[in-house]
Amino acid sequence: MTVQAPTRPSVVVDGVRKSFTLNHAFSLKDTVVSWIRRKRLTSSFRALDDVNVVINEGESVALLGLNGSGKSTLLKLVSGVMSPDGGQVLTRGRVAGLIEVGAGFHPELTGRENVFLNAAILGMQRKEIEERYEEIVEFSEIEEFIDQEVKHYSSGMFMRLAFSVAIHVELDVLLVDEILSVGDAPFREKCRQKFEELIAQRKTLVVVSHDAEMVQKLCTRGVVLRRGKVVFDGPISEALGYLE
Structure with a gap:
């Protein structure tokens, strides 16, 4: 009888919230006019709102959603580039992130x-x-x-x-945010093969991408975000269908 190794979480996102301040005045003139008219110069935007996600060791997960849904913000929190305003993000092992080209x-x-x-x-x-x-x-x-x-x-x-x-x-964990879109087709295929090698080695992969074909080949699970909230978490085929 074969005993399977116990499942261990690689990434835990627990009740995470993240907001940003939006500036509505981009020049001295804008500032003065807004002040005279008593308009607010800034407003708050909630990018993530009570997000809970657990990604286990060896899983390949796609973060999906429309632009502005909070995908990249969540990935940056997992990478440690940013800190949450509330809740916590925990990771196990060494995390390598491809968040922005040339970062x-x-x-x-x-x-x-x-x-x-x-x-x-x-x-x-x-x-x-x-x-x-x-x-x-x-x-x-x-x-x-x-x-x-x-x-x-x-x-x-x-x-x-x-x-x-x-x-x-x-x-132990690789985070990738859409940057492969700037590569040519042969290099993207080379990268996809490298991803498959890492998955075979039971490395944890978290991908943000709008490339449905790529994430369906690489990922078994999809987490769909809408306006900063998780609206679906399950099999990748259903997650992609959820976006249609």
Whole structure:
């Protein structure tokens, strides 16, 4: 008789709330006019409202919803880029996030220098980075430009290098936010295959994407957000149907 290992949560989002302040005056003139007319200069926008999600080790989950539904905000909270106003976000193990193209890269440094910088930010030791450096650069397919300052890189080159660094970290949870849309088709397919390798290794994958075909191939579960609230959490096929 085979005994299955107990399920362990990788990500716990417990009663999370997050609000942002919206500025309605963008110049001195706007400010003065609004003050004279007694109009409010700012307002509060609730991006997430009492969100509860548990993602277990080895799950591949898509965060779905229309623009402004709170998907990217939730991913940033899980990554630790932002903190919730209420509730808590707990993660287990090393989290690597591809939240924004080129995030963590210094424009005045070369691609080579940024590999070491970004990998260190993600928790890799220098010896570990040195051992994986060639593999990282080879996967990115930008060897010819690796010693150029990244301020001269296109968004696609940024994405390739950032993705390559992130997936070569010894990670437990990988967070991806729509950035693969800037890559060409062959590289997107290469990335999808790498995702499948990570899933086979029982790494936890959380993806924000509008690409229904990709998330259906990669993810078994979908969490649908609408105006900052979870309105569906279940099988990916039903989650995608919920958006139609």
